[in-house]
Amino acid sequence: MSQLGSRIGVQIYLVIFFAYLLGPLVIMSVTAFNSSSFPSAMPWECLTFDWFRSLLQDSRIMNGIRNSILIGAGTVVLSVLMGLSGALVLMRIWPRLRATYYTIVIAPILIPGVVLGISTLVFWDRINRLLGLGPGSVLSNGLFLTILGQSTFIASYCMLVMVARLQRYDETLSEAALDLGATPAQVFRKILLPFMRPAIVTAAVLAFLASFENYNTTTFIFGEYPTLTIELSQKVRYGVTPAVSALAFIIVALTIFIALANEAIRRRRELVAAVRSGASVTVAAGGRVTLPRIFSGNISAVLVVAMAMGTIVMIGTASVYRPDQCIADLRQEKQLAAQKRAEELRRQRDAKTGGTGENVGIDPVTSPAAPPRSQGGGFETVFDPGVLQELGN
Amino acid sequence: MPRFCHDFLQRLGTVPGLIMLGLVLFWTIGLIVLPQLSMLDFSFRANLPPSEVGGPNDVHTLENYKYLLYGPEGGSQRYNSVDLKVFFRTIVAAACVTLFDLVLCYPIAYYLGQTQGKHIRVLALLLIIPYWINEILRAFALRIIFGETGVLNGILVGTGLSDAPFDFIRNNYALYAGLGYAYILLMIFPIYNVIESLDRNQIEAARDLGAPWWRIHARVVIPYARIGISSGCTMVFMLTAGALAAPQILGGPSSLWFTQLIYQHFNDSSNWPQGAAYAVVLLLSCIVMVLAFMRLFKVSMGDVNK
Numbered sequence: 001m002s003q004l005g006s007r008i009g010v011q012i013y014l015v016i017f018f019a020y021l022l023g024p025l026v027i028m029s030v031t032a033f034n035s036s037s038f039p040s041a042m043p044w045e046c047l048t049f050d051w052f053r054s055l056l057q058d059s060r061i062m063n064g065i066r067n068s069i070l071i072g073a074g075t076v077v078l079s080v081l082m083g084l085s086g087a088l089v090l091m092r093i094w095p096r097l098r099a100t101y102y103t104i105v106i107a108p109i110l111i112p113g114v115v116l117g118i119s120t121l122v123f124w125d126r127i128n129r130l131l132g133l134g135p136g137s138v139l140s141n142g143l144f145l146t147i148l149g150q151s152t153f154i155a156s157y158c159m160l161v162m163v164a165r166l167q168r169y170d171e172t173l174s175e176a177a178l179d180l181g182a183t184p185a186q187v188f189r190k191i192l193l194p195f196m197r198p199a200i201v202t203a204a205v206l207a208f209l210a211s212f213e214n215y216n217t218t219t220f221i222f223g224e225y226p227t228l229t230i231e232l233s234q235k236v237r238y239g240v241t242p243a244v245s246a247l248a249f250i251i252v253a254l255t256i257f258i259a260l261a262n263e264a265i266r267r268r269r270e271l272v273a274a275v276r277s278g279a280s281v282t283v284a285a286g287g288r289v290t291l292p293r294i295f296s297g298n299i300s301a302v303l304v305v306a307m308a309m310g311t312i313v314m315i316g317t318a319s320v321y322r323p324d325q326c327i328a329d330l331r332q333e334k335q336l337a338a339q340k341r342a343e344e345l346r347r348q349r350d351a352k353t354g355g356t357g358e359n360v361g362i363d364p365v366t367s368p369a370a371p372p373r374s375q376g377g378g379f380e381t382v383f384d385p386g387v388l389q390e391l392g393n
Numbered sequence: 394m395p396r397f398c399h400d401f402l403q404r405l406g407t408v409p410g411l412i413m414l415g416l417v418l419f420w421t422i423g424l425i426v427l428p429q430l431s432m433l434d435f436s437f438r439a440n441l442p443p444s445e446v447g448g449p450n451d452v453h454t455l456e457n458y459k460y461l462l463y464g465p466e467g468g469s470q471r472y473n474s475v476d477l478k479v480f481f482r483t484i485v486a487a488a489c490v491t492l493f494d495l496v497l498c499y500p501i502a503y504y505l506g507q508t509q510g511k512h513i514r515v516l517a518l519l520l521i522i523p524y525w526i527n528e529i530l531r532a533f534a535l536r537i538i539f540g541e542t543g544v545l546n547g548i549l550v551g552t553g554l555s556d557a558p559f560d561f562i563r564n565n566y567a568l569y570a571g572l573g574y575a576y577i578l579l580m581i582f583p584i585y586n587v588i589e590s591l592d593r594n595q596i597e598a599a600r601d602l603g604a605p606w607w608r609i610h611a612r613v614v615i616p617y618a619r620i621g622i623s624s625g626c627t628m629v630f631m632l633t634a635g636a637l638a639a640p641q642i643l644g645g646p647s648s649l650w651f652t653q654l655i656y657q658h659f660n661d662s663s664n665w666p667q668g669a670a671y672a673v674v675l676l677l678s679c680i681v682m683v684l685a686f687m688r689l690f691k692v693s694m695g696d697v698n699k
Contacts, residue, residue: 010504014516017501021523021577024534027544031537082420085413092401104421110627111429112635112679114652118672119428122435122665152424174404185406213527215638216652220659232529236642240533248530255525259518 029252032245035327046326049317051246058243064231067143068212071227074147075154075211076204082151083158083203084196087166090159108153113216120149121221142223149217154210158203165199257307264300429676436670457670476654483651484678487634490572491580494629495622497573498580502621503614505581506588507596524578532571532642539567539643562645571643576632580625587621588614623690627683634679651675 035046055061086105093101108116128139138144169192177187193200215229222230235244402410437453461476505513523531538544539561546559561567591614599609615622640650655675658668 010500013500014504017497018516018519020574022519024531024538024574025523025526028530028534028537082416085416086420088405088413089401089417092404101421104425108425110631110679110683112631112652112675114635114637114655115429115432115672115676118655118659118669119432120424121659122669123428123431126431126435148424152420152428155420155424183406184404185409188405188409209525215528216635219637219656229527229529232527232533233638233641236529236533236536240536244530244533245537248526248533251526251530252522255522259522259525263514263518 025248025252028245029249031242032249034242035330036242046330048327051242052250054241055243055246060226060231061228061243061247064226064228067222067225068228071143071146071150071218071225072208072211074143075150076207078147079151079155079158079207080200080203082155083207084162084200086155086159087162090163091166105156105159107156109156111153113153113214114220116152117149117217117220120145120152120217124148140223142221142225145221145223146218146225146227149221150211150214153217154207157206157210161203161206162196162199165196169195253307253311257304260300260304260307264304267300432669433673435666436673438666440664440666457667458674460667461671461674479649479654480651480674480678482648483634484682486569486572487630488682490569490633491626491630493569493573494577494580495626498577498625499584499622502581502584502618503588503610506585506591507593520578520581528575528638529642531575532639535567535571535574536562536642539570562643565645565648567643568640568645568648571639572633572636575636575639576629579628579632583625583628584618584621587618591617619690620692623686623692627686630682630686631679634682635675 032051033047033049035048035050090098090102090105124139124145128135128137131137131139133139173191173195174187177191178184182190212227213229214227215233218227218230219233226234232244232247235241398414401414404410405413434453436457437455438451439454439456441451461473461480463471463473505516540546545561549559595613595617596609599613604612635652636650637652637656640653641656644650644653651671652675655668655671658664658671
């Protein structure tokens, strides 16, 4: 009995925990489809795809994505190279220096990102001045500074990945190659590098993601190259539109897609390995609807395909569906409500002043809803009182 | 030393070896050590216009650190109570968030680490997904929920639990929830990794000997998971104390995070030396906290980051 009780307890805890973890992301994704001009899910207005359109037309976001990719590429190259070298040095360094060296190269992970950004900014500014270069030189360029600043700590992540792989490297392989007459450079290129390839790929992916996400370090040094994260933070801090939610939805969907695809490939590999070792997978498809071989026993693969189809359907709907009628209805409704409210206010005020001043009643402030404008931008309801309150926070 | 270099070059070939040594030197000296020292030096200097830098006025001074303690010269208060309050609030709140995350994550990590089955992999996948989403967007998601016209207020008002929207942002609930949310995975994974390697037989043995569940945790699991717990706590504490995005997005107008003060000195009042001094204080206090922590849990630097 108590066993059952504790199992139910565990289940409830798991549900609450994952709700805390995933709930906000789900709600954020939902707001991308609500026509309300402030991202909200609760008073559901109309289903719309307009926010995706306005996202694509946002030149700052697009510019931010370009900068992020540029900086990400630079950071990946630099930090993977530094991480690999750092790991190789760690393996061979003089034992007495090893602890100090390890502390130095690991420290950037623990140093607050803000501090890294500031120290990069201050240091290169000083070098720049020391060399007598002007403010427009390479050393004060946002691209250069951001790549260096981010690489400082991302290289540490890369190094940890490399070290984990290097620890399994069999030194005798190098020795055998050397004995057979290979030069050290050949050993490095033909044996060590191929062995390290999985770690290098993992490190590169990690480095790119870390660079793409980084805010704390970048915010001090981006200069004229605001990354996507910087642009997003500006948008979120000063006036949000659901276009941000639309971007978030795309990122969430992409993340799930990649995670599932990765899982599917891994599962596929496991299945193949199982078949090779003599076990049989045909059991999975016995008697029921037979799926293509890739999918049998591979839920992730099924989900990947389902998601891809869902995306196609969504894009198809988006190009056909027009929520104009719904939005127009809603606008009319709001206008009526606002008029009613204005009238009520006027009546109240009249009652208070005892009808002494006729001209007091006509006050533009009392009709909060501006007359509807015909352009299809996302700003029709910017003057809603709710929006202003939100911005005031 | 030369022998090590010689050995290294011989192992990797002269050209690749030299390139790699150069890269490592650039990384450790040029990117890690020198910038930190430069920031430290900079924090002891006065805020001068560019023309006076290097001139006779460019001397070392304790002014910037004094400012944190005593406020502007000739100020009405004895201490810089505003900034000091922000500083201590940041440290205490970061410690509370760390504790909250630990309490929340330990059961999950234990469950994931000690349960077998296919669904564990699905759960692990679900855990990783939020971590891939941008920090800004995660804070934004919570803002949608906690905002005045947000989901939570919609539910509260809609169900009649409360008649007016509650301002979660002004009361900092949103900020603490957001900070706890932001780095939660860095707490789970280290603990999970350690607990996964704990032999189930040890737990069985304790149970057979009649230990109640809480004693099994106190005497077997937690001592074993010590390294994971301490590295998780270290990461979460450092990241929370150094967080900038969540306080900027979720913080109330009257409450600041220490990093926001630093940010203001750099971006709004452009008093770089002052900002650098604050950054040094942040860095030092984080290091002190972490060292105290490692002493408390009896772990060494090499164990962290596993």
